[in-house]
Amino acid sequence: MPQTHDVVIVGGGHNGLTAAAYLARAGLDVLLLERDDHLGGAAVSAQAFEGVEARLSRYSYLVSLLPQRIIDDLGLDIRLVRRRFSSYTPDPRDPSRGLLVDTEAGPEASVAAFARVGAEADATAWDAFYHDTARVAEALFPTLTEPLPTRDDAKALVADDRVWNAFVERPLGETIDRCFGDDLVRGVVATDGLIGTFAELDDPSLEANRCFLYHVIGGGTGDWDVPVGGMGAVTAELARAAREAGAVLVTEAEVVAVEATVGGASASPAGALVRWRSDGVEHEASAPTMLANVAPAVLDRLIAAGADARRERATSSAGVAPRHGFPADDVPVPIPAVVRERLRHLATPEGAQVKVNLLLTRLPRLRDASVRPEQAFAGTFHINELETQLDAAYRTAARGAIPDPLPCEIYCHTLSDPSILSPELVASGAHTLTVFGLHVPDRLVERFGNDELRARLEEAVLASLDRVLAEPIRDVIMTDASGRPCIEVKTTHDLEEALAMPGGNIFHGPLSWPWAEPGAALDTPAARWGVATAHPSVLLCGSGAVRGGAVSGIGGHNAAMAVLESRG
Template sequence: MPTDARRTPAASPDVIIVGGGHNGLTAAAYLARAGKRVLLLERDDHVGGAAISAEAFAGVDARLSRYSYLVSLLPRRIIDDLGLDIRLVRRRFSSYTPDPRDPSRGLLIDGEADAGAARAAFARVGAADDADAWDAFAADTARLAESLFPTLIEPLPTRDEARALVGDDRVWDEFIERPLGAGIDARFADDLVRGVVATDGLIGTFADLDDTSLDANRCFLYHVIGGGTGDWDVPVGGMGAVTGELARAAREAGAELRTGAEVVAIDGGTGEVRWREAGREHTARAGTVLANVAPAVLEGLAASAPDAAREPRPTRDDRPEGAQVKVNLLLTRLPRLADAEVAPEHAFAGTFHINELRTQLDAAFADAAAGTLPDPIPCEIYCHTLSDRSILGPELAESATQTLTVFGLHVPDRLVDAYGNDDLRARLERAVLASLDSVLAEPIADVIATDAAGRPCIEVKTTRDLESALNMPGGNIFHGPLSWPWSEPDAAPATPAQRWGVATRHPRVLICGSGAVRGGAVSGIGGHNAAMAVLEGE
């Protein structure tokens, strides 16, 4: 052990948490409040992981939610339990979708519209017959949300218990047992409406909507049950405000948060963790280790432990695969739309869908599966500053400046190998701007701000960029394949870790990040459930 007392834990920790993302911070706060000695180790020079705010453009006073950007799955109970000062803003406009078949018209979903106005919005894009189906579909997803969301911070229900909670065999069969695409096609007639609904099953997930693997169904479920309503809210102050509060709660409870501490090995049998910090190697041992890293990363760290010399090391084929591109933009003002009847401040206030007809989504998947960048690339856009201008400095906040976050679908990590990361990043920048231009009345380039050096304020993050910056294998934002939020009939959870969905094959190690059962997105659920498993196991 090192002798530098300033850099050595004051006492042997009860729990070591590897990784300082939002789930690790959540677990640290809960466990420290329960009286546990907690040591959290983060390799970066700051905590927060993917849920941070940063000045992305040199000399520009704007702190963007650089990676994660909206909040839906963070339970109110976690906010209240930890005394978090977090404000979330509900967006009036759910979405706007310009019609790629005729960009002079589009579908605006207004949460305050009366029945007549809502029906007229569908009629405007030739989808009047889908208005009633939309309402019925929303009622069914609301049933799923109300039934299943509360279970995410309880011990895992069984599949049969979850089905009984939903209480509607028709809804269960459509969303859980059959491919998502089949249910959407049966419900809706119009290609545009089908696409708007389908995207919730594809965000960060490379999947065919009709695949019997049901990968799209699992992604869809998590996107529509958040908060018991399915709403996605804007965090005031950006994502950094969320993790800043979690870090405060953990520190005030007594957890030790150490940054610049890169873990190099975890011994799952003894609970020993080795890390490098300030050029020196350190070791500590705890009764329990919480891994707030992707399962594939955990296996690499476990394979580096002394007692794992004979364990096979993870290979490239073991890595998960992400399937998206993230583009951050700063604009001098919102661009004019090809659709002159919808105000830009309404269109961009919710989720702005571009080139996401159902047929376009299918074509994009086929292109990417064949190793080709989709053309056009399906995109979803979110404008934080229409809901919260606190992320801008005073001068920018008083101007017409806006931020845009673009999330491009069906861009699997395998395309990095096909094109090379730098080339792919450049291609994606052009593709995303072209996708935007296809529905605007002016080039998006005309309203992109410039940084202190006169460069356009555009930041592109590929899957490989996410892997490098955030240690997410393959750039997978969920740390791996999503799981159903229940235990299957052939599983008989026998330990606290199994009951809470955080077990690993290593006796003293629990997974507490997005790779846990019911992990994914900015939720704190993985951290909460790992902490509950630790406390239950006492």
């Protein structure tokens, strides 16, 4: 007989842990299953380099969308450091100069910073533009932990048709080009619409707009903060809160199938049966509700596996062998494995980035002598991200090649929080760099093969850096205990293998607007909270939920609220 619980959660990433903590604190019997040997999913810290005492945020690395409400509700001891320097962008047209955006600079200093790259006229436009995004952030961020507003509700909260139209109705590229005149400034602004998203800025699907919105509304300010202790410190606190509340968290438990029942007068009660393997032994657990902290595409596969198991039981009990073709009326047609795999491939989301972790003996020198490396790397360091370069990179990748130069975003965790390094490394002047390369779609894996693509992307990232540095980046990369350079490259395929993110998509699929569109059914708690699936007993609690994506806990919070509302 299967174990019975009030809720079973599949996936032990930060959202699953958030949901487990809320539900267990409400007195529910919660079982969480995680396939890996540790909790945290993409929000983990790891010693990436042999014999080097540095715990890097291996995948996700900054925090913006985690609401203070969740931190307070769960009593989390999480410290976030606000960065003084928003960004530094060496000018690819002349790397001896660059744009340093200092949040503490006065108006005159700000104008002078833009003037250094020939964009003095854009200084005022910059302030006006981000005043508009702040208005959107203040209006919409509080709604992310409430039942879904309608589109009309969200528009009324923004209360400015000009601002709404600029960010929601018109392509992002059109808005940026209307506001700014300089290619470099346009590119710096545009990157928030492209992180992890393979899209053109002027695409009428508005994919870039949705990505941009989530990047500028976090905390009601749009600031991206450094988690003290690394990302692993965030999920460690969530796991602590869940365990102390009474949730059972099981690692090395690979879920292989989910059977969802609808319920009704002639059927068993609505619920879910979850089957998983641990140490070679199969286990089962049932619950009225299952929360899926996995990508929707992964959930579909688990549901399909559960349907196969149910079909096999039905045919066996009827004395009919499973067969292809036209079975008896009560036995569904099985889908051949080759067809299912093709459908899975077509339905797989596509990520579009490469993540590179570096450990340096010291920060590299810049070609721009007016800016110290400690300033340049303290915020987001943009390289080769003119708007025209971003457009060219998209077109290059769309035809199956690696962009050259590769647009990248970089940040240095250790300038804000050296605690992730041993005291000896701190004393030596060592630093980490996290590099996020844009416009590297998962389709490139099929063309090059993952090992070759990983090697090519490593070279592309380092070459992109070298274009703006006064010395080769390899000259300051530390070596590990075996003498290997401390470079860790994660392709989209690596993310899929390690984290079960289909196509390496860091958002688990296309991002949605944070509201309900006209005509959307909001007749159940799951629908009202944006966590519904086609199966009433199965709810999304991860990045694939409406308002999912990034390290926020919002998907987990909203799924937990839907469960509690449904239980009265």
